[in-house]
Amino acid sequence: MDLNHIALNEIPPQGASYKVADEAVWVRRLGEFGVSCRIVEPVEAEVLVLPQEDGCLLRGVIRGVVSMPCNRCMEETLVVLNQSFDEFEDYPRDGETEPEGKEPTEILDECVVTMEGGAPFLDLAALLWEEFSLALPVKPLCKPDCKGLCPECGKNLNEGACGCVLDNGDPRLAALRQLKVKRQG
Ligand SMILES: [Zn+2]
Numbered sequence: 452m453d454l455n456h457i458a459l460n461e462i463p464p465q466g467a468s469y470k471v472a473d474e475a476v477w478v479r480r481l482g483e484f485g486v487s488c489r490i491v492e493p494v495e496a497e498v499l500v501l502p503q504e505d506g507c508l509l510r511g512v513i514r515g516v517v518s519m520p521c522n523r524c525m526e527e528t529l530v531v532l533n534q535s536f537d538e539f540e541d542y543p544r545d546g547e548t549e550p551e552g553k554e555p556t557e558i559l560d561e562c563v564v565t566m567e568g569g570a571p572f573l574d575l576a577a578l579l580w581e582e583f584s585l586a587l588p589v590k591p592l593c594k595p596d597c598k599g600l601c602p603e604c605g606k607n608l609n610e611g612a613c614g615c616v617l618d619n620g621d622p623r624l625a626a627l628r629q630l631k632v633k634r635q636g
């Protein structure tokens with residue numbers, strides 16, 4: 452089965468179910484887009500594809516465990532994925548790259564449904580990448596109260612204080628810092 456090229460007009464009216472456990476779908480794009488995320492436990496997806504007259508209903512779930520650097524302290528952080536989705540993809544007109552009104556963003560810049568000679572084709576791998584990247588937290592935290600790194604010495608403050616004297620409370624020093632920034636600019 453070619454995940455990138457599913458002929459939607461060959462799917463029966465009751466739809467077709469796909470189970471995808473091929474990590475290449477996600478691993479290749481993680482590398483391509485430079486996303487700091489590593490798959491720790493198998494990522495799997497189940498999708499029901501239901502073609503309609505002018506589009507296609509895509510309903511399913513993505514599950515797995517990945518590891519990402521904590522947004523504050525950079526420590527490896529486990530993220531459990533359990534993302535269900537329910538989407539409707541419009542069929543684009545022939546020659547159109549994206550359905551109207553849909554702004555492609557950098558990381559999701561792939562067409563999920565394309566028309567070829569009037570027949571719709573589904574790129575299931577592109578859809579699964581889209582759902583996977585939407586499931587990833589924007590700012591993963593190793594724990595809700597992560598103390599992060601010391602801005603002076605870079606020590607992980609979850610492991611204890613570092614002894615640096617921080618000046619965040621002092622408005623006079625804050626003014627000095629701004630001066631420094633201005634001079635550099
Ligand atoms: Zn952290």
Ligand SMILES: [Zn+2]
Pocket residue numbers: 601602603604605606613614615
């Ligand atoms: Zn420090």
